[in-house]
Amino acid sequence: MKVTLISIPVRDQEKALQFYTKKLGFLVKKDAPLEGGNRWLTLVSPEWQDGPELLLEPAPNHFEPCKVFQDSLKEAGIPWTQFDVENVDKEYDRLTKLNVDFSIPPTEMGTVKFAVFDDTCGNNIQIVETL
Amino acid sequence: MTSIYIEMTFYEEKISHIKNSCYSNNKQIETIIATRHFIDNNFEKDLKLDFLSNIKFTSKYHLQRLFKRYYGLTPRQYLINKRIEKSKENLINGMTVTETCFAVGFESLGSFSKLFKTKTGKSPSQFQKEQVSRSK
Numbered sequence: 001m002k003v004t005l006i007s008i009p010v011r012d013q014e015k016a017l018q019f020y021t022k023k024l025g026f027l028v029k030k031d032a033p034l035e036g037g038n039r040w041l042t043l044v045s046p047e048w049q050d051g052p053e054l055l056l057e058p059a060p061n062h063f064e065p066c067k068v069f070q071d072s073l074k075e076a077g078i079p080w081t082q083f084d085v086e087n088v089d090k091e092y093d094r095l096t097k098l099n100v101d102f103s104i105p106p107t108e109m110g111t112v113k114f115a116v117f118d119d120t121c122g123n124n125i126q127i128v129e130t131l
Numbered sequence: 132m133t134s135i136y137i138e139m140t141f142y143e144e145k146i147s148h149i150k151n152s153c154y155s156n157n158k159q160i161e162t163i164i165a166t167r168h169f170i171d172n173n174f175e176k177d178l179k180l181d182f183l184s185n186i187k188f189t190s191k192y193h194l195q196r197l198f199k200r201y202y203g204l205t206p207r208q209y210l211i212n213k214r215i216e217k218s219k220e221n222l223i224n225g226m227t228v229t230e231t232c233f234a235v236g237f238e239s240l241g242s243f244s245k246l247f248k249t250k251t252g253k254s255p256s257q258f259q260k261e262q263v264s265r266s267k
Binding site for chain 2 (some may be wrong): 075076077078102104107108109110111116124130131
């Protein structure tokens, strides 16, 4: 078995696609139509295109418990998932200039530095740098 | 004097709690971070833990325990991962398997090939062939 997919629940797949590609910089790997206007939509990191895919999943719109869970995490400030970056401060500067809203600015903890931002699709996302 | 009270989220509270209970020894953390950077910059050399602990004026076993505690893996495991990662880069850039083996600090071709296969599922030459055919 191989780990190849990380799924992120989103309220609006098109909006999520714009945010994750235009602001975060991911690339589209797969985009296939499903019923009811839903899509199988996955993204990859530009520097690791054969790495794990990020699935932008419209689950909260179709399965209430998913929406409840997502809302609860969001409100508690808990990140849905996290991405590795080379330099958290640089990403923080770059993203704040693109009007990305951070709930936690770059913060050191032990051997990592991290920050948390709002993906505008219902999730907190954490970026992490290993010190 | 007025004090401003900013309400923390549940996550911030938890993080702050973990920070105090697990990551409050700054001097220790600095030592371990410096050890990782030293490995990163010298991975191709014959690195022995004795040597690392001498630089940091601490015992070999203590350093090993602390590294595992703060990074989740031993310095030895970290070094091996680093060398495998670097050897992949070298193989992709067209270096031969033998050159790669010694360039990243392994002492024998046999142990390099065996470790590479354990970590990536492929032998170095298989890996290189696949990368070359993929880029065509």
